[in-house]
Amino acid sequence: MSAGLKGIRLAVVGGDDRELYLIPELQKQGAYIVGVGYEKAPPLPGVTLISSLLEAVNEVDVLLFPMFGTDERGNVKGKYADLPIILNKDVIQAIPTRVPLFIGWAWPALKSIAEMKGIRIVETALLNEVAILNSIPSAEGVIQMAMELTLITIHGSQCMVLGLGRTGWTIAHMLKGIGANVTGVARKAPDLARAVEMGLKAVHFSELEEEIGSAEIIFNTVPYPILDRVILEKVARDAVIIDLASIPGGTDFEYAQMLGIKAKLAPGLPGIVAPKTTGKILAQVYPQLILRQLTTINTSIDS
Amino acid sequence: MSAGLKGIRLAVVGGDDRELYLIPELQKQGAYIVGVGYEKAPPLPGVTLISSLLEAVNEVDVLLFPMFGTDERGNVKGKYADLPIILNKDVIQAIPTRVPLFIGWAWPALKSIAEMKGIRIVETALLNEVAILNSIPSAEGVIQMAMELTLITIHGSQCMVLGLGRTGWTIAHMLKGIGANVTGVARKAPDLARAVEMGLKAVHFSELEEEIGSAEIIFNTVPYPILDRVILEKVARDAVIIDLASIPGGTDFEYAQMLGIKAKLAPGLPGIVAPKTTGKILAQVYPQLILRQLTTINTSIDS
Amino acid sequence: MSAGLKGIRLAVVGGDDRELYLIPELQKQGAYIVGVGYEKAPPLPGVTLISSLLEAVNEVDVLLFPMFGTDERGNVKGKYADLPIILNKDVIQAIPTRVPLFIGWAWPALKSIAEMKGIRIVETALLNEVAILNSIPSAEGVIQMAMELTLITIHGSQCMVLGLGRTGWTIAHMLKGIGANVTGVARKAPDLARAVEMGLKAVHFSELEEEIGSAEIIFNTVPYPILDRVILEKVARDAVIIDLASIPGGTDFEYAQMLGIKAKLAPGLPGIVAPKTTGKILAQVYPQLILRQLTTINTSIDS
């Protein structure tokens, strides 16, 4: 919309199709983009390609790493990269302290090195607003999975959502919109009250064992072994479980398989399901975050 | 629910997984079931299997053929059949006049032979109530297709539904439930008025050319070449078209491909997407239809 | 929007606040307005006031009478009129045959005189599109009545809508939007199928007696004595009945009172509840109707 990023140089490092949609949106707002790991990408007008991350860090004001972070060794996946991209100690040490680093989430080791060096890391996937907006493509992704895995329509079915947090609410809301009967399971009284207001059947986790038997499709968002052997015993054999909790999920998948219950772990969905929407979501959120970081840093430098 | 079909013998002839869910529901209502073309099916308790259709017609009170009818030569698809099942002149002539024949839809030739022989044919796919209930799995099927084909979420997208009939309303309703901005395109003033009430943007077909350019996902339900070259020229190149109109659909698919627009014909979805729900829908609708036919016939015989 | 009524002279005869909102909308579309019965109205820029209907009919191309028609003697209610306005035989005879007369609904006597004289009467309240759009203020009106009459919230309550026609669907849709559990009662199988799709509990009128007992708020739209003694006996004593059917409604009000059940007849709501919206609805619908009439007449005169 506005040209709020005018004159700011951003390095977009690695990533996937989301970044292809993110980059032009950032350019529209005035940013100058350096792409690291985009050798094999379709033409990106106005983007300066640099292959070496070490080289790039000195050319820019801000570093944008992907939502999915790095692996344990610092490898940054780059769908369109020719060469490996690695975010390691050497790179960290090369980053000027005025340059903030945005990344979905970071390993503790990375964070402590950065802290020692005085580099600011903003873990975007942990921000509530990012998580809520990302819950939209996630919810569509698991609903698509549910449509594929079941022999029934979601309309008219008995759905159960375990955990009414950022993603749980969105799934519940969408299932109701399609015409399902939705039970929301939560622990906190205010969440159960809100579930009543939203037209869900509200169930406390302490009653899960009695209630789960009537569910035909179960969506778990709780990163805790909630669907254990005791609970799984109560689940209908032709029910379908879709688990969105971060790996390893909250389901005893082996036991579910033994019982003949279809259970699937949903991978990081937003980037796969709707890279264009997700790229645009990031483009909506980043500018403010970037401006806040740059202002704060400059201020603290000035003073 | 009730045992309304008690003492009535039904032949279920051919079909697919829908029939596997339909059969036990009919049995619950008291029907005695003869299965024709179920040699390879999983065990069906209480069902008498007969391989020859010619033989079966004399053993029952009612004949139930599949929703998808037959091919031009009278072949009835039977997912679990060992031998071909053919509904031809010989079979028709063997059917006692007291036995009504239910089938999704019938070729004109078949209908005229039946008429001459005094056999009642009920084309169930043409019944409004069946078409409306079947529109639910159809709508979920095309929404699933849309989720697979697009790079965006349906939530927040610009969707357009061409034709507000039995299936069009259901698709529009569901898209809105997911959070899309939905435009309904129709020809009749009352349909446009209802679209306004339902919260859709109402557009008359005469304005389609000006309006279609902003659509990101287009669902066509009109069995008429509505998405022709002139209209396709106005469609955004990254839009997706899903055409539900009966073969050959309402889209110039070749021209769409030339323009680089993704366009797909949606096959007969209900049986594929949700055989269990669809079987149960049929089980809800058939008993009344059967009882009405049997009563009418008996009455006319009596008089 | 467009200036589709440019050069056309319309007499707006009698009416209430709806017409105050209708008139400027018609002017925006290019119409020249003559007001009959607006002596006491607030200033109406650009409107020519004429007190005598007899005089006005010769000055215009089209006559617009109110939605509520006339009384038995031809009196046209005019909220802002100084003198009575009467649509009688003399007036009819003075209308040139090229001038169509729009009115909500007309008494049979009026229609037969008009027919003999060759005057076209369009009864707008009978048009499906008008009735559907008017169902929106009607539905809000009865929901407001329900809120006033009950001690419970609509959210979470058991609501029952008798008759799924133009107004019934709108009420059902809105009640669901507020969070009620809604039962739709109808006679036709396709309407019941659509009720299922819309997430209502679908009940056939033949089951009304068994089902009505659980309703807390009952909305009747059927112009037939449906809520008779037998049915009322089954209604909960603290339930509330709101009857929208045209006078005398479909409820035995006396018997309801005897039983201690609150029952109210909803008057013609749209004009009272939301005159501005209703005026704008009419402004949306009239131009096309007018143009169609003028074109047809001219054509038939030309030929």
Next chain:
Amino acid sequence: MSAGLKGIRLAVVGGDDRELYLIPELQKQGAYIVGVGYEKAPPLPGVTLISSLLEAVNEVDVLLFPMFGTDERGNVKGKYADLPIILNKDVIQAIPTRVPLFIGWAWPALKSIAEMKGIRIVETALLNEVAILNSIPSAEGVIQMAMELTLITIHGSQCMVLGLGRTGWTIAHMLKGIGANVTGVARKAPDLARAVEMGLKAVHFSELEEEIGSAEIIFNTVPYPILDRVILEKVARDAVIIDLASIPGGTDFEYAQMLGIKAKLAPGLPGIVAPKTTGKILAQVYPQLILRQLTTINTSIDS
């Protein structure tokens, strides 16, 4: 449901029709009820009436005061009371320490006396779950007010909700259900993200001045002078403002009147709009709160 309150003696002190619905629900759960201030009430089977609060405090295990608390002098409104009921220092000193006191909200003076005496006060109106459930009758109440005050339908109108908290979400949700275009105004990024997910137009308070001009109905929930002269200048003259913020509200009512804008303060709605629903809400929430207090106290006494 259960008999969780068996053997527990509760004094219900003052209040209005809500208590008439609350009392039998508590009895169903096994509680023995003492009514203070119910001399003029309709018959309350099983309730022991005591006129003196001072006397009652020694007869019970729990004291339940109304949601609206007391006035500054400790007067407890009792719709069905013959004599004044006063909660003052003398009464506090007479309450045994084992008896918890539930009240909507309490004046600071009252709380400090209670604390000194070791009496537990639970302010129920401050509990999130109570506030969320009470937001349902509140939202219906303000929507009813909006229907009465406007000349337009809510369906299709431009509504704006200031503040997305416990009540704001519920109002927004219901307005959307009726068919309004809803803008949600908030300060926190996660609330704005959730507004997007819920299909609202999300606006930050910093943009209120530019955005408010298009609103037709404005609902304020922020207890802060948000609708001041500067903002009111931008509001359309025929818009309607309904202010739910606790007295004196967030609107400059005098200035609104000067500008000719209809603005109304919504009083404590739940008890007026839907005493039966509200009574039942309390009956759902109290038992757990009571049991928790009694258990805690006994435990601390035991130890």
